[in-house]
Structures are given as structure tokens and as C-alpha cells.
Amino acid sequence: MTSDSSRTRAHEPREVRRAQILEAAFQCFSESGYHAASMNDLVRASGLSKGSLYWHFESKEQVFLALFDAFADDYFASWQALDDGQRPLFEVIAGGNELAIRRLLAQPGMMRAWIEFLAHPAARDRLAVLYRRCRELLEDLLERAMERGEMKRLPSAAVSTLLIGAAEGILLQASVDPEFDPLAHWPGVLLALEGGLVA
Amino acid sequence: MTSDSSRTRAHEPREVRRAQILEAAFQCFSESGYHAASMNDLVRASGLSKGSLYWHFESKEQVFLALFDAFADDYFASWQALDDGQRPLFEVIAGGNELAIRRLLAQPGMMRAWIEFLAHPAARDRLAVLYRRCRELLEDLLERAMERGEMKRLPSAAVSTLLIGAAEGILLQASVDPEFDPLAHWPGVLLALEGGLVA
DNA sequence: TTCAATAGACTGACCAGTCAGTTTATGACT
DNA sequence: AGTCATAAACTGACTGGTCAGTCTATTGAA
Numbered sequence: 001m002t003s004d005s006s007r008t009r010a011h012e013p014r015e016v017r018r019a020q021i022l023e024a025a026f027q028c029f030s031e032s033g034y035h036a037a038s039m040n041d042l043v044r045a046s047g048l049s050k051g052s053l054y055w056h057f058e059s060k061e062q063v064f065l066a067l068f069d070a071f072a073d074d075y076f077a078s079w080q081a082l083d084d085g086q087r088p089l090f091e092v093i094a095g096g097n098e099l100a101i102r103r104l105l106a107q108p109g110m111m112r113a114w115i116e117f118l119a120h121p122a123a124r125d126r127l128a129v130l131y132r133r134c135r136e137l138l139e140d141l142l143e144r145a146m147e148r149g150e151m152k153r154l155p156s157a158a159v160s161t162l163l164i165g166a167a168e169g170i171l172l173q174a175s176v177d178p179e180f181d182p183l184a185h186w187p188g189v190l191l192a193l194e195g196g197l198v199a
Numbered sequence: 200m201t202s203d204s205s206r207t208r209a210h211e212p213r214e215v216r217r218a219q220i221l222e223a224a225f226q227c228f229s230e231s232g233y234h235a236a237s238m239n240d241l242v243r244a245s246g247l248s249k250g251s252l253y254w255h256f257e258s259k260e261q262v263f264l265a266l267f268d269a270f271a272d273d274y275f276a277s278w279q280a281l282d283d284g285q286r287p288l289f290e291v292i293a294g295g296n297e298l299a300i301r302r303l304l305a306q307p308g309m310m311r312a313w314i315e316f317l318a319h320p321a322a323r324d325r326l327a328v329l330y331r332r333c334r335e336l337l338e339d340l341l342e343r344a345m346e347r348g349e350m351k352r353l354p355s356a357a358v359s360t361l362l363i364g365a366a367e368g369i370l371l372q373a374s375v376d377p378e379f380d381p382l383a384h385w386p387g388v389l390l391a392l393e394g395g396l397v398a
Numbered sequence: 399t400t401c402a403a404t405a406g407a408c409t410g411a412c413c414a415g416t417c418a419g420t421t422t423a424t425g426a427c428t
Numbered sequence: 429a430g431t432c433a434t435a436a437a438c439t440g441a442c443t444g445g446t447c448a449g450t451c452t453a454t455t456g457a458a
Binding site for chain 3 (some may be wrong): 210237239249250252258259285
């Protein structure tokens with residue numbers, strides 16, 4: 001009576017099921033990317049039925065969007081945790097990029113899904129917001145570092161754009177070329193930046 | 200007798216038709232991206248029949264690959280034309296990036312197709328080769344600039360990665376956020392680099 | 399008894415690619 | 429010049445398969 005898992009299933013509260021679906025979705029998207037992972041794959045991976053998926057999420061897109069939001073929130077939280085008042089600001093700045101690189105590279109499929117998502121019209125707003133948030137955070141860190149005299153005075157908007165671009169470019173090159181080792185290049189990039197940016 | 204275009208059609212030499220198909224493909228992919236543009240769209244846009252498309256190209260993928268190659272060749276040619284012996288090398292270096300940004304931004308749909316392409320497994324090799332070629336070209340320019348004393352000595356591999364990344368990052372941010380003006384940031388990026396990299 | 403939650407067979411649309419057949423160009427041999 | 433064989437180019441209806449999303453029925457919980 002307690003567990004006849006084969007036929008039917010206990011009704012679970014919203015959040016439990018959503019988490020379960022999201023976990024399966026992460027698995028599927030990580031493996032095959034957004035397009036290649038079908039809703040039937042999610043059905044298999046979650047162990048739920050299609051009807052259930054569509055009860056909890058409006059569409060495939062919404063599933064991915066939820067996943068994306070979770071990823072973004074988690075990323076920003078980890079990044080801001082670096083800014084503990086102890087660490088030099090330049091390390092916080094560089095650390096944000098390094099974090100992004102390490103996270104996305106750890107899940108190659110997720111990187112692919114991310115890229116596909118860049119091309120997905122419905123995702124633009126979300127991504128625009130994310131990039132803005134990154135730029136704002138970076139600009140704030142840069143301004144503070146400049147005020148403290150930790151860095152040369154330079155247009156912080158441009159430098160933040162450059163930093164985001166550098167991380168992203170490294171990720172793209174790495175995602176496409178297995179012989180390209182992204183973190184081997186990273187210290188050199190920092191060195192180049194420090195040569196110019198750090199007082 | 201010369202032109203009864205309605206019913207049947209003169210047989211044209213390979214290259215003429217391929218060019219015609221490629222032009223239609225460019226139009227379609229630019230408008231909707233790779234996935235969203237169907238072969239039937241190409242049929243409509245080219246004015247040929249489906250059989251004809253598949254006579255001249257093996258698959259949709261091959262059509263895009265041909266388009267990609269043409270774009271790449273054209274890009275490298277334009278870039279290398281900048282290196283005329285007159286121009287300071289730093290301008291050639293920066294010019295390559297600026298060229299890429301201007302070209303891809305001029306065709307927003309093509310930018311989208313490009314991004315989709317990044318996620319397309321069959322395209323990886325092609326892109327890996329492209330990135331390598333970019334890095335090699337940049338490294339060579341950087342080395343020469345350093346030898347001539349136009350720039351500070353820095354690891355050229357890291358700096359070339361950084362430059363490619365910066366351009367790419369700007370493109371991505373611009374493709375996603377209509378309020379982000381990519382070339383407004385470009386001079387600042389160069390300034391930041393010059394601050395550090397140019398002697 | 400009521401309804402949120404679950405199930406999974408089903409639908410309708412789409413799409414890359416195929417195929418059997420047609421048309422045009424070529425050129426060889428009268 | 430006329431005829432005909434052969435190949436190259438072209439046509440569009442069709443196929444097989446996929447996939448996001450729907451529908452109706454059923455179950456569990458309160």
C-alpha cells in the first residue's frame with residue numbers, strides 16, 4: 001500500500017515536482033542541448049508522465065527558462081560571496097569570470113544549451129538582463145577598486161565589457177576546440193590585464 | 200524563345216546555380232536563423248525546386264557550411280588587406296576585430312545563425328579551425344608589433360585569446376540587448392588595451 | 399464528493415530528404 | 429541537317445519520422 005511505484009503515484013506538492021522535473025531537465029539539456037532534448041526525453045528522465053510535465057510547466061521553453069534563472073541566481077550568489085571585504089577587489093573581479101568559466105565548462109552540454117539559448121528569440125530579454133547585471137556588478141567593483149587606488153583610472157563600462165567578452169570568448173573557443181585549454185590561457189589574460197589595469 | 204521563365208528552365212552550369220542557391224540561403228538564414236529556416240523556404244527564395252537544391256547540395260547543413268566558408272574566406276581576406284605595411288600594427292590588430300563586429304552586426308539574422316552554428320556539432324571542426332586561424336594571425340601580428348617595439352612584451356597567446364573574446368563578447372551582448380551599442384564601447388576597449396599593451 | 403495531480407495514447411503540423419519521371423543539352427553518327 | 433542515345437539538370441509530390449503539445453480518463457488526498 002505504501003509504495004506501488006509501478007502504476008500510480010502519490011500527489012506531491014508543487015515545489016517538489018517542479019524540482020524533480022528541473023533536475024531531469026538539467027540532466028537532459030546537459031547531455032544533448034536544448035533542441036536535441038525532446039520532451040519525451042524529459043518524461044523518461046523524470047519518471048513522470050507527459051501530462052504531469054505540462055501540468056507543472058507551460059512549455060519546454062518555460063522549463064528551460066526556469067533552469068536558466070536558477071543557474072543565474074546561483075551564479076550571482078557565488079560571485080557576490082567572493083566580495084567579502086577581505087579579498088582584494090581585483091581578485092573578486094577576476095574571480096567572477098573564472099567562476100563562470102569553471103561552471104559552464106563542467107557541463108559541456110549545458111554550455112551548448114546556453115549557446116542555443118543565445119539564438120532563441122524568447123530568451124533575449126532574460127539574457128539582456130543577465131548581461132546588464134554582470135556589467136553593473138563589474139562596473140561597481142571596478143569603480144571601487146579605482147577609488148581605493150587599486151587600479152588605474154579607466155572607463156569602467158568599457159573594461160567590464162572587455163572582461164565579460166574575454167570570459168565568453170574563452171568559453172566559446174573551448175566549447176568548439178577540444179585542444180584549446182581555457183584555463184591555461186586565463187592567467188595570461190589576467191597578466192595582460194594587470195599589466196594595463198592594475199596600478 | 201529566349202526567355203520563357205514560367206514553365207521550364209535552362210540548365211545552368213554548376214557554379215551559377217550554386218551561387219543562386221547560396222544567395223537565397225543567405226537571405227533565409229539571415230531572416231530566421233538556421234533552424235527556423237526550412238528547406239522549403241530556400242526553395243521559395245531560390246525559385247528552384249527542392250530536387251534541384253538537393254542536386255546541387257547534399258543537405259541543409261552543407262548549404263550552411265558553404266555559406267560559412269565563403270564568409271570566413273571573405274573575412275580573412277579583408278582583414279589581411281589591412282596589413283599593407285603602411286598601417287601601424289596595432290591598427291591592423293584592432294581592425295580585424297572591428298571588421299568582424301561590423302560585418303556580423305550588419306546582418307543580425309546571420310549573427311543568430313552564427314550562434315546557432317556554435318551549438319551545431321557538425322560545425323565544431325570548422326569553427327575550431329577558424330578560431331585557430333584567428334589566433335595564429337593575431338599572435339603573428341602581436342609578435343611583430345612587440346619586435347618592432349610598438350607594444351609591451353606580453354604572452355601573445357593570451358592576448359590574442361583576450362582580443363577574440365572581447366569582440367565576441369561585444370557581439371553577443373549586442374545581439375541580445377538592443378540598447379547595448381557595441382561600437383560605443385569599442386574605443387574604450389581599445390583605450391583599456393592600449394593603456395596596458397601599447398608601449 | 400470534489401478537484402488537483404497524474405497518466406499516456408493521440409493529434410496535427412512540420413520538415414529533411416527521396417524518388418520516379420520530365421526536360422534540356424550534348425555530341426556522335428549518319 | 430536530321431536523328432537519336434545518353435547524361436545532366438530539374439521537378440514536385442511523397443515518405444518516414446519526429447516532436448511539442450492536447451485530451452480524456454483515472455487516481456489520490458482532503
